[in-house]
Amino acid sequence: xxxxxxxxxxxxxxxxxxxxxxxxxxxxxxxxxxxxxxxxxxxxxxxxxxxxxxxxxxxxxxxxxxxxxxxxxxxxxxxxxxxxxxxxxxxxxxxxxxxxxxxxxxxxxxxxxxxxxxxxxxxxxxxxxxxxxxxxxxxxxxxxxxxxxxxxxxxxxxxxxxxxxxxxxxxxxxxxxxxxxxxxxxxxxxxxxxxxxxxxxxxxxxxxxxxxxxxxxxxxxxxxxxxxxxxxxxxxxxxxxxxxxxxxxxxxxxxxxxxxxxxxxxxxxxxxxxxxxxxxxxxxxx
Amino acid sequence: xxxxxxxxxxxxxxxxxxxxxxxxxxxxxxxxxxxxxxxxxxxxxxxxxxxxxxxxxxxxxxxxxxxxxxxxxxxxxxxxxxxxxxxxxxxxxxxxxxxxxxxxxxxxxxxxxxxxxxxxxxxxxxxxxxxxxxxxxxxxxxxxxxxxxxxxxxxxxxxxxxxxxxxxxxxxxxxxxxxxxxxxxxxxxxxxxxxxxxxxxxxxxxxxxxxxxxxxxxxxxxxxxxxxxxxxxxxxxxxxxxxxxxxxxxxxxxxxxxxxxxxxxxxxxxxxxxxxxxxxxxxxxxxxxxxxxxxxxxxxxxxxxxxxxxxxxxxxxxxxxxxxxxxx
Amino acid sequence: xxxxxxxxxxxxxxxxxxxxxxxxxxxxxxxxxxxxxxxxxxxxxxxxxxxxxxxxxxxxxxxxxxxxxxxxxxxxxxxxxxxxxxxxxxxxxxxxxxxxxxxxxxxxxxxxxxxxxxxxxxxxxxxxxxxxxxxxxxxxxxxxxxxxxxxxxxxxxxxxxxxxxxxxxxxxxxxxxxxxxxxxxxxxxxxxxxxxxxxxxxxxxxxxxxxxxxxxxxxxxxxxxxxxxxxxxxxxxxxxxxxxxxxxxxxxxxxxxxxxxxxxxxxxxxxxxxxxxxxxxxxxxxxxxxxxxxxxxxxxxxxxxxxxxxxxxxx
Numbered sequence: 055x056x057x058x059x060x061x062x063x064x065x066x067x068x069x070x071x072x073x074x075x076x077x078x079x080x081x082x083x084x085x086x087x088x089x090x091x092x093x094x095x096x097x098x099x100x101x102x103x104x105x106x107x108x109x110x111x112x113x114x115x116x117x118x119x120x121x122x123x124x125x126x127x128x129x130x131x132x133x134x135x136x137x138x139x140x141x142x143x144x145x146x147x148x149x150x151x152x153x154x155x156x157x158x159x160x161x162x163x164x165x166x167x168x169x170x171x172x173x174x175x176x177x178x179x180x181x182x183x184x185x186x187x188x189x190x191x192x193x194x195x196x197x198x199x200x201x202x203x204x205x206x207x208x209x210x211x212x213x214x215x216x217x218x219x220x221x222x223x224x225x226x227x228x229x230x231x232x233x234x235x236x237x238x239x240x241x242x243x244x245x246x247x248x249x250x251x252x253x254x255x256x257x258x259x260x261x262x263x264x265x266x267x268x269x270x271x272x273x274x275x276x277x278x279x280x281x282x283x284x285x286x287x288x289x290x291x292x293x294x295x296x297x298x299x300x301x302x303x304x305x306x307x308x309x310x311x312x313x314x315x316x317x318x319x320x321x322x323x324x325x326x327x328x329x330x331x332x333x334x335x336x337x338x339x340x
Numbered sequence: 341x342x343x344x345x346x347x348x349x350x351x352x353x354x355x356x357x358x359x360x361x362x363x364x365x366x367x368x369x370x371x372x373x374x375x376x377x378x379x380x381x382x383x384x385x386x387x388x389x390x391x392x393x394x395x396x397x398x399x400x401x402x403x404x405x406x407x408x409x410x411x412x413x414x415x416x417x418x419x420x421x422x423x424x425x426x427x428x429x430x431x432x433x434x435x436x437x438x439x440x441x442x443x444x445x446x447x448x449x450x451x452x453x454x455x456x457x458x459x460x461x462x463x464x465x466x467x468x469x470x471x472x473x474x475x476x477x478x479x480x481x482x483x484x485x486x487x488x489x490x491x492x493x494x495x496x497x498x499x500x501x502x503x504x505x506x507x508x509x510x511x512x513x514x515x516x517x518x519x520x521x522x523x524x525x526x527x528x529x530x531x532x533x534x535x536x537x538x539x540x541x542x543x544x545x546x547x548x549x550x551x552x553x554x555x556x557x558x559x560x561x562x563x564x565x566x567x568x569x570x571x572x573x574x575x576x577x578x579x580x581x582x583x584x585x586x587x588x589x590x591x592x593x594x595x596x597x598x599x600x601x602x603x604x605x606x607x608x609x610x611x612x613x614x615x616x617x618x619x620x621x622x623x624x625x626x627x628x629x630x631x632x633x634x635x636x637x638x639x640x641x642x643x644x645x646x647x648x649x650x651x652x653x654x655x656x657x658x659x660x661x662x663x664x665x666x667x668x
Numbered sequence: 669x670x671x672x673x674x675x676x677x678x679x680x681x682x683x684x685x686x687x688x689x690x691x692x693x694x695x696x697x698x699x700x701x702x703x704x705x706x707x708x709x710x711x712x713x714x715x716x717x718x719x720x721x722x723x724x725x726x727x728x729x730x731x732x733x734x735x736x737x738x739x740x741x742x743x744x745x746x747x748x749x750x751x752x753x754x755x756x757x758x759x760x761x762x763x764x765x766x767x768x769x770x771x772x773x774x775x776x777x778x779x780x781x782x783x784x785x786x787x788x789x790x791x792x793x794x795x796x797x798x799x800x801x802x803x804x805x806x807x808x809x810x811x812x813x814x815x816x817x818x819x820x821x822x823x824x825x826x827x828x829x830x831x832x833x834x835x836x837x838x839x840x841x842x843x844x845x846x847x848x849x850x851x852x853x854x855x856x857x858x859x860x861x862x863x864x865x866x867x868x869x870x871x872x873x874x875x876x877x878x879x880x881x882x883x884x885x886x887x888x889x890x891x892x893x894x895x896x897x898x899x900x901x902x903x904x905x906x907x908x909x910x911x912x913x914x915x916x917x918x919x920x921x922x923x924x925x926x927x928x929x930x931x932x933x934x935x936x937x938x939x940x941x942x943x944x945x946x947x948x949x950x951x952x953x954x955x956x957x958x959x960x961x962x963x964x965x966x967x968x969x970x971x972x973x974x975x976x977x978x979x980x981x982x983x
Contacts, residue, residue, distance in 0.1 A: 141547060146451075157694035167707070170698040172550035179548075183541035185560065196549040199559075200700045246545070253549060351795050358788030358854065359801075361808035364847055368815060371823045371831075441720030449717050458721060465728050467965045469908025471939040472958050476731045478943060521727055552706055554713035582816030584911045585940060610911075613818045617825070617915055633826070636819045647814030648807075 092117040092287050093138065093257065098152035100133055102145065107133050109311045111152070115304070120279065120288040122298040122319070125308035126339050131291045134308065135259045138289065139175035140168040156257070173200060176255035180262040182242035184234035184249070189226050192234045192245055193217060196253035212252055219285075220248035221278050240271020244278060257287045265293060276301060295335065299323050307331045309339075368640075376634035378407040383415045383631060388638075390416020392596045395620070395628040402625075409627035417635050422598055423515075423606035424639070427587060428580040430516025431523055435580075436573055438520070439527035443569075446528070447535045448557050459532070466525035474589030477518045482590050485510035485517075490603050502602045511592035511605030518586045523576035530575070534568030535561050574650030581643045584610040609639045732962075739959025742952050747960075752921045752933065752953065759942060760949045763957055768923050769838075769932040773913065776842025776927075777906055781849035782899055788850075789857025789895075794887065797862075806858075813851035817911035820848055825915035836931035838924050841917030848912050849902040856898020860891040897972040904968040907961060910936040935961055 091114035100108035108130045115121050123131045136142045137154060140161065154161050161171055173196075184192050193213045196202070203209035213230075217223040222244040226237070234245055243263060250258065260279065264272035279301050282288055292298050298305060299319065306316040307330070315322065315331045326332045333339050379387070382404050396410035403409070442462060446455045490507045497503045538561045546560045562569070592605035593615065599606055613632055620628035750762030792802040824844030834840045864887045872886045888895075917932040919941070924930035938957035942950040 139548065141544070144547065159693045159695045161695070166695060167703070169550040169552050169706075170695070170700070170703065172548055173698045173700070174694070177548040179541065179544065181541060183539075183545040185542060185545065186564070195546075195559075199549065199551060199555060199706075201702045202700065249545075249549070351791070354787045354791035354795060355801075357784045358791040358805045360784050360788065361805055361812055361851070361854065364850070365808050365811055367827070368820070368823050371827050372819070375826050438720040438723060441717040442724060444713070445717035445721050449714050458725075461725060461728060463969070464966065465724065467904060467908070467969050468731060469910075469936055469939070469961050469965070471908070471910050471936045471943075472731065472735060472961060475939055475943045475954060475958060476727070476734065479734065480730055481727075521724070524724055552710040554710045555706070557713070578814055582814075582818070584816065584818045585936075589940070589944070610816055610818045613822065614911055614914060617822070633822060636816075636822050639816055640819050643814055643816055644811060648810060 091115055092157060093289075094153075094155045094158075095137075096153045096155075098134075098137065098154060099150070100130070100137060100142070101147075101149040103147035107311055108137075111308075111313045113306060113313060113316060115287060115289065117287050118283065118285070119303040120283050120290060120301055121304040121306060122290045122292060122302035123306050123308060124292065124295065124298055124334070126334065129308045130311045131308055132261055135177075135261060135289055135291055138257065138259060139172050139177055140166075141177065143168055173253050174255050175257045175259060176250035176253065177259040178243070178246050178250050178261065178263050181266050182239060182246050184237070184242050184245050186233065186235055188231045189217075189234050189237070189245060190230040193248050193252050195249060200253060202253060216248040216252040217245075219251050219282070220244045221274065221281070222248055238271065240267050240274055243267060243271070243275055247275075247278065247282075255286065257289065258282065260288065260290045262291050262293060264297065272297075295323070307334060309334070372633060372637045372640065376630055376637050378409075379415065379627065379630035379634040381405050382407050382409050382627065383634070387415055387417060387631075387634065388421075389418065390414055391418045391598060392416050393419065394596070395623055395631075397619075397623055397628070407627070407630075408625040410623065410625050413625075413627055415627070415631040417609065417638065419594060419596060419598060420607055420609040420612050420635065421638070423591070423594065424581060424608040424610070424642075426512060426599065426606060427515045427519055427583075427591075427608055428577060430512070431519035431580045432573065432577060433520075434517060435520035435523045435576060436527060439524040439572075439576075440531055440569065442524065442528040443531035443535055444557055446532045448553060448561070459529070462525050462528055465521065466529070470522070470583065470585040471589070473518055473522060474586035477514055477586060477590035481517060482510045482514050485513050489513075494603065505601035505603055507603045509592045509594075509603060509605035511590065511594060511607075512599055512602055514590040514592075515587045515606060515608070518590055519580045519583050522583060522586065523579050526579060527569075527572045527576045530572035531565065531569045534565035534572075538564045571650055571652075574646055578643055578647040578650055581639070581646060582610055583608075584614050587611040588614050609635050613639070735955060735958040735962055739955040739962075743956050743959060747956050751923075752938075755921070757945050757947045757950065759945070759947070759953060761953075763935065763938060763953060763960070765921050765923055766933040766935045766938050766957065767960070769917070769920070769934045770907070770936075772838050772924070773841045773845055773917060773932060773934055774903060774906055776838060777845030777849055778899070778903055780843060780846035781853050781902065781906075784846075785850050785853025785902075786857050786895060786899075788854045789861060790888075792854075793858040793861035809851045809854055812847070813855075817848060817909055818914075820844060821912040821915050824912060829916055835929040836916065836918035837926075837928045838917065838930065838932045839927045841913045841932055841934075844912045844916045845906050845909065848909060849906045852902040852905065853898055856901070857891070857895050860894025860898065861887055863894060864890045893975050893978070897975050900968050900972040900975070904965045904972075907965055907968075908936060910940055913937070 093113075093115035095111055095113040095115075098108055098111040098113075099106065111134065123134060125131050133142065137150065138156075138161075142148050142150070150162060156174070160166075185195060187195075190213055193216050194203075194209055197209060197212050203212050214223060214227075217226060222241060225241060226232075226245075234242065237245060243266075247258075247263075263279075264275050267275065276297060279288060279290065283301075283303075290298070290301065302319040304316065305319045305322040307314045307322065307326075307328075309330055315326055315328045317327075322331065323335060326335060330339070392414050393416055394412070394414045396413040399410040399412045401408055402411045442458075446459055446462075450458060486507065486509070490510060490513065493503045494505065494507050535557075542560050542564065543556050546556045551559065587608050588611035591607055591611055593611070594605040594607045597604075613636055617629070617632060620632055623629065747762045747764075748767060749764055751765035752759055752763065753761035788805070792805055796802045821844060824840055824847075828834050828840040828843060829836060868886055868890060913934055914937070917934060919937045920931040920933045922933075924932050935957045939954050939961070942957070943954040945951070
């Protein structure tokens with residue numbers, strides 16, 4: 055199903071969507087650090103009070119790629135993705151310096167209201183967190199709040215479309231009024247993804263989405279992520295390196311708040327430049 | 341001593357102690373029924389339908405249905421029941437929004453340190469004795485209502501029927517406001533605790549969808565905490581119904597007339613019972629006392645229903661700790 | 669905030685389709701139709717909560733000013749040493765009788781309530797937690813907690829003062845007060861004991877002790893802070909009560925000579941009655957009594973809090 059956007063597309067993006075790309079352009083795009091990018095993080099520092107959590111991150115993320123952010127526990131992965139939808143703003147003593155732009159627009163500028171930003175940058179959490187209401191109401195939650203659907207019919211079609219994209223429609227189409235908590239863990243997580251998709255974001259942040267799921271559910275979610283790649287810019291945090299290798303175009307390795315290495319996924323996994331990266335990949339780091 | 345025997349004795353002793361709760365209720369019910377029986381027989385249904393409360397203390401003693409009473413005595417509690425209901429309703433009307441507003445302030449709006457200070461102050465409010473509230477009401481609130489606020493309402497909001505009339509007294513409004521102040525800490529602290537227990541993940545999920553602060557509160561936190569919040573409101577209602585001293589001191593003791601506007605004096609069952617038992621002793625027939633006891637029985641019945649319902653809801657909300665132990 | 673966006677003029681082809689869409693910034697397309705309304709609502713709700721807090725803190729500060737500040741200025745040594753002299757509008761003197769009376773009534777009330785309450789709490793928490801008897805007892809406690817204080821006062825009057833013939837007395841007042849305090853203590857005791865994790869009990873049993881000893885030694889010790897907190901809170905509630913005492917203890921300018929047949933003075937009565945008398949002396953005494961009441965209650969609450977914090981680390 056072709057993605058429906060219709061916002062903010064310039065001619066440039068159009069040409070990137072269809073047709074074939076010469077190989078070097080493809081490489082440049084997925085290695086991420088050359089072309090005009092969707093997300094541009096430049097010299098990002100994050101502090102919680104005195105704690106210096108992210109130190110000088112420079113990262114470019116291209117549209118409609120999947121970037122995986124890896125690193126040992128506590129290295130700042132979650133903080134990093136949360137800077138992209140400004141979820142960190144709620145935390146006490148949060149300070150940020152540097153510039154993060156999405157399609158050239160500084161998301162920390164004065165003009166930005168974080169609640170609107172979240173319409174463009176969606177998030178799915180590690181533990182599935184569906185609201186204790188029906189399946190339908192969960193997915194319809196976002197569109198209802200923001201009045202994205204102008205009629206009940208429109209709302210129903212948005213819900214159906216989101217559930218279809220999340221690969222959950224067939225399983226729940228007869229159970230839309232059931233409480234979401236009755237679904238299995240894997241289904242709940244796909245529901246959360248559908249819920250995030252319902253407000254039509256362009257970027258999806260996935261914070262270890264499969265780590266609390268059993269292997270077969272995790273597999274389904276992974277397949278879903280691969281399908282989502284076509285239409286959304288996906289940024290994935292994961293501990294699971296096999297998953298990262300399967301799913302990612304670009305890989306970034308974070309250690310102790312610093313971006314050690316970033317590049318095309320195959321390269322990072324098979325032949326990284328930095329020793330630290332290599333140690334992490336081979337499991338010798340925590 | 342043989343440990344088994346010690347166990348038995350200890351077990352029985354503690355069981356007996358706990359069983360006193362049932363014993364006390366039994367005794368209370370028995371005493372009230374016994375001493376109100378004459379009134380129940382003599383006053384019958386008129387007790388609930390008559391507005392006039394006239395013990396006819398200067399009249400002659402007669403006998404009616406086997407019990408002594410004054411010849412022209414007529415006991416009707418309608419004024420007092422109305423007063424009780426109006427005061428409680430007004431207290432809820434004012435108190436519930438304010439208490440929930442405070443709870444939202446404490447959990448969502450204020451930074452943790454400010455929240456702790458305000459929490460402490462609100463709980464201070466809960467500890468102030470009823471008579472001190474009454475004293476304050478008598479010195480500050482009553483005069484303010486009588487001289488400033490009620491004339492203002494009467495002047496400018498006369499088109500609202502309940503404010504349409506001369507200012508006779510501050511009784512009704514003062515009682516309602518003071519009782520509201522007394523139940524606010526109960527509702528606010530239970531609601532605050534329930535709201536604070538909302539799982540972070542649910543709120544984060546809401547945030548990530550672009551909900552503003554108040555939307556997270558109304559659409560995620562409130563639904564989660566709603567049974568505890570509702571239970572706290574019922575607890576507050578139970579407290580309001582039984583409130584005695586403060587109301588006695590500010591209500592200006594209406595008698596024999598139902599309030600027609602907000603500017604009337606009122607009287608509640610509890611306050612009247614506290615104020616008039618002394619005078620009741622002067623009734624040679626004793627019917628005055630019996631009628632007062634029957635009034636107490638009615639008050640107890642109303643309060644009991646509300647309280648049992650309330651505590652059932654509060655327990656359903658899985659509240660633990662000293663928060664459940666609130667003044668009623 | 670959202671007024672600044674760049675917009676290229678749209679160019680239209682002959683067929684009137686827009687080939688070059690107006691390029692707003694990426695963010696501007698996120699601005700939804702109800703966005704401004706929601707922001708307004710958010711501000712409104714937050715302001716409302718602040719208004720609520722101020723609305724409640726005003727009477728509190730007014731009360732604290734009047735009774736703590738002014739009351740403190742009126743208090744002197746004679747308050748504590750002198751009894752009240754005279755009656756109705758001619759009262760003067762101090763509050764010694766009322767203070768002693770309050771202590772006496774609370775003493776009796778607390779002793780009975782603590783014994784029954786703690787033991788009772790132990791029973792329903794340790795011995796018979798889920799039996800129907802325990803459920804019945806809990807229900808009874810709930811009902812008892814809901815009895816209006818004046819109704820309790822009436823029952824105390826009818827049963828103890830009249831029927832038992834004790835007259836207005838410390839015993840009648842104290843016992844009525846104890847019935848009022850009992851539900852709080854039994855509840856907080858049960859809660860405190862239930863908070864003690866079962867592992868503690870298991871451990872004691874594994875060491876070979878039987879039921880009663882387990883409870884006595886170990887669990888009570890763990891639960892003690894919670895229990896004492898509950899007792900302190902119940903006392904502070906009992907301190908502020910008037911209605912149960914009005915017709916059981918009545919009032920007296922003298923310290924009672926016996927536990928029966930001898931009325932007792934107490935501080936809340938002073939506030940209730942003297943505040944409504946027309947003399948400055950009476951008012952002064954009412955202020956002083958208010959001050960004492962608030963001071964003691966705040967101290968008790970504070971102590972309860974400190975206990976909770978200090979000892980919550982134990983469990």
